[in-house]
Amino acid sequence: MMKVISVFTLLMSVSFTANAQLSEINKFEIARSDGSSIDYYIRKDAPIIHSNTILMVLQGSDCNSILHIDSVDDLKLAWPGADLLLIEKYAITSELAYSKNNERQDCPMDYLKTDSLDQRVSDIFQVIKEVDATGSYDYFLMIGGSEGAVVANIVASRTDLIDATASFNGGGRWFLDDVIHSIKYGKPDTAALKAEIEGFTGMANHLITNTELEMVISGHGSRWWRSTLQLDQLKQLAKVKSPMLILQSEQDQSVSVTSADKMIDSLINSGQKNISYQKYPNLDHSFRNAAGESKLADVVKDIRQWFSAVAVGFE
Template identity: 30%
Template sequence: MRKLNLLLAVIFFTISHYSIAASELTFETHTLKRSLASEPKITYHLGSREKPANNLLLILQGSDCRSPLTINSIKSVYPKVRPDADVLLIEKWGLSPDINACPQAYIDNDSPSRRVSDAKQVLKHLKEKKRYQSVYVLGGSEGAVIAVMLRKVLLGITATIAFNGGGNSFQNDIEHNIKASTPPDVTGAVLEEFRGFADKIRESDKVFAVDSSQHGYKWWKEMLTLEQTQVIESGETPLLIIQSGQDNSVDPEQTHAMVESLDSSENVDYQFFEQLDHGLRSDSSNDINDSALTAMREWFQKH
């Protein structure tokens, strides 16, 4: 294994704290035709600042069945990591700000590959239309997985940050979550049920009706067969992987093992925040930790 740029932040309060200021964003909603006329248009929201920006920041949400415009951290907090950039948010298939329930169209059609395809199309469109000099990508949880997948297929990305996206195996991360969130007397039964479900998804080549955790067959099939190590190794542009130590949604140990196992890691940095949870928060606060935001902003500034 090549030497990895390991940037440890185990004691998170040792990182310098300072206020991250950013001018307020004004979002406009746009649509873009997909390649097939029978498919609905892609909906995206472009947040502009008071002064024209030469940079673009794409923020990718997690597995929420919600519009990113309704998620405060995505709309107002994460843009601070690149305060000189316009901000791009892309709706998942079937979602919009005025939809409260989780529509069946989303469950049937949403998948990692669909999100990557839509993001690739929108970014190419905006680079031609707006002529941004640099494009930055930030994704958390499922959004982190989408971010590294997009980095693999789109060379025009300047730099990518993926936080709390888990290790090589999504099944391992789900099992970690089950162990952390279910009572000990039922953990074994829940694990057995999930493993049976995962085996059925992986072994089936034919789509069948699934609605588990607001996701359908396509989403589960892709997530359960994805090997994230290979995806990361296939990317060539700078990548920062961030993992929280108190993460109950994905397995911190497996994330660390994945990073250590990378055959090619010249463009990969790694930061570990021992005291933070899946949402980059500490036990004593409902706010995203300032040190994590600062670390992301400083890393983006290097690129």
């Protein structure tokens, strides 16, 4: 059963018009079948105005609380009038301080043991079914970036509750291709590089074939690695029926643009009409240009324009 924990007002304000309005966040807990709890939040940036639309923003692969990720405020502007739905990952709460360190020492052990694509998708479905049951919203929008893009793609492939999805820099069909791209990025083609790639490929195969093996590599546990390495993202996207916008930076150092292009081409050639594809030639995985300047705001404007084009009744 969903439990409301608290309601509080942020000291920060977000401006939609000339007048900034205080944001109100409702925090909820919902129990998983294993007895643990999912923390999630519904943020209302205009509490006195009812919105019939809720926007869910999914974070990437970092071990951080979704409440402490600054880009959420930018992504929220993809549909400013919507309420905002944010879901914590397994064993993470807002008490965990923000860190840019991908291998932070204080990352909860339960997170490292349990986090995976499957776990995130399961949590999301549990939450959105609970939110939908309240009858407060007619429309659900979704945005995810990096790993959050992959999770968004899976969710969109398994439900008709999501009315439109924007996912960015989620890579191609196979995660292994993305990791190899990341290993090779900016490095000369040497014997050492070849050995590094072979070493990772061997490790990946070892993890997949030895399902009882438990280890933490680059800030992720075995379940996470197995779920990402075994996912066929093309197969997931082929099942999506609702409108979807896929965005990809061409200077992405973390995922393979070539693999993403091939995946999209395959979908288009198969006759899939609901997917739009937009690329950004001079931006990296975080939507920064060569000078290090963030262009996320421009990307968000594109997402908003696309949402507007597919919107039917969104507020």
